[in-house]
Amino acid sequence: LNSLLLELDGQGPLFEQLARALKNSILSGRFAPGSRLPATRTLSSTLAISRNTVISAYELLCAEQLAVAEPGSGTRVAAEIAALSTPSTADGGIPCSRYSARTRKLGPITLARLQIAPELRYNLQYGDPLMGASLFQSWRRKLAAAALREAIAEYLERRRGIVSSAGNILIVGGTQQALSLVSRVVLDEGDTAVIEDPHYQLAHHTLLAHGAHIVSTPVDREGLITSELPARGARLIYVTPSHQFPSGEIMSFDRRTALLAYAARHGSWIFEDDYDSEFRYVGRPLPALRSLELSDRVIYAGTFSKTLFPSLRLAYVVCPAGLYGDMLYAKRLDDLGCAAIDQAALATFLQGGQFEKQLRKSMTELRRRREALVGGLQRHAGARIQVGDSQAGMHVVAWLPDFSYPDLDRLIKTALTRSLGLHPIHPYYRKRPAHPGLLVGFAGVSVAQIERATALLGEILREIPGSLTHRAR
C-alpha cells in the first residue's frame, strides 16, 4: 500500500482529498481499469484516517463513475476508464464513417475532470460543483441500484439468448436515438442503406436525413427477401425480424442465416430493431439475429417503449465490440447520457423481477385484446376483411380485398364521422399494395371498446359495398 503514494493535498474535507488522490492514481494507471481498490479497513489503518472517510471517498469515486461498488466484494476501478478517456484507439482498425473518423481524431476535452493534474495544491479548475458527503451517500444508494446495463445483459441472455457483457451495452433515449447514432457512426452520405418494404417510417427518415442512398427490399411471408438484397452490398441494413413492421411477418430461420451470411460477405452492418419481441402469442420467439453465429455484424436495439411506456425514452443497443467506442462518443456529443434517475429506477424494476411480472400481465391482457379484435372483425366484417395471421406484437393488418383506394378513403372518412379512427397501411409501402388495408392497433383500447369498434366497422362496411368483386389479396 505504501507504494500507492497517495498524497493528500490538504484542500477541503479529508474524504475529498482522498478521493482526489485515488482519482489521480486511477487516471495515471496506477490502479488499472477493473482492478480492486484496497479494502476500506486496510486503507483507513494505513493512512490513519477513519473508515467512514475512506467509505465516503469511495462513494465519491463511484458517483463519478470512476469506480464501481460490488456488494460483498469491495470496490473496483471502473472497467471503462480507458474507453472514457480515449474512446477511439480501441476501434482503430474498424472502418467507420467520416463522422467517426473525425471524432477519433478529436483531442482531449479541456474541461474533462479526468485531467486534473495530480500534484496541485490549489486547483482552480472550472467544472466541479459544490459537493458534500451526504449528497454522495444518497447518490451512491441510487447508483447501486442503477446497474441498468448489467440488468439488461442478464435479461437478454435469459430471454433472447444474446450473450453480451454490460460493457457492450449502450443506454440510449429510444430506438430512434439508437438508429440515429448508428447512422452517424457507420454511414457516410451516399452509402447504401437497406430498409424493408413496407417499413418503419422513422427509420426511413433517419437514414434519409443522414444522406444514405436508400434501397427498399421487399418482405414476404418469411420476412425480408434476402435474395433481393442489393448484389453490390450495403453499408447498413435495417430490419425488424421478430415482428416485421408493419406487415407483422416473422422472419424465418433460413432468412435470418441468409441475412447474416450476406452481411458477413459484404461487410454490412445489420440494425436489428427488436421493438416488440416480448409479445408473442403462439410458440417461442425465434432467436434474435444477435444471438446467432456470424452475429458480430449485428447492432441490436431493444426498447422499453412497448413493454413499459414510450415517454420513458429508454432503450439499449448491444454494440459489436469494435463499434462501442464510436457509439459512446456519438452519444456523448448528442446528450452526455440518459437521465440517471430513470436508469436507476428501471434497473431496480428489472432486478427486482417487477419488469417480467409486468410483461406477464401485459401478455395476458394483450392476448385478450387481440382475440377480441380478430374475433370481432371476423364476426362483423366476415369475408370483407382478411386479417394477417401474425401472432405477435400490438397490431394486426386487416386487408380489404373488395375495396379500391377511393373506397378506402370513403370508409375512413365515414368512420371518422362516427368517431372511429381507422388507419391505412399503404403509407408504409414504397409502392401501394394492389388492395388497401388497415393497420389496426389494439393495445390502447379495452376489450369492450374493441367489441363496439368492430361492430361499428361492420355496420359501416355494410353501407359501403366495395367496388371490386374479386377477393384475392
Ligand SMILES: Cc1ncc(COP(=O)(O)O)c(C=O)c1O
Ligand atoms: C418498428 C418500431 N421500432 C421501434 C419503435 C420504438 O421506438 P422508440 O424506442 O424510439 O420509442 C417503434 C414504436 O412504435 C416501432 O414501431
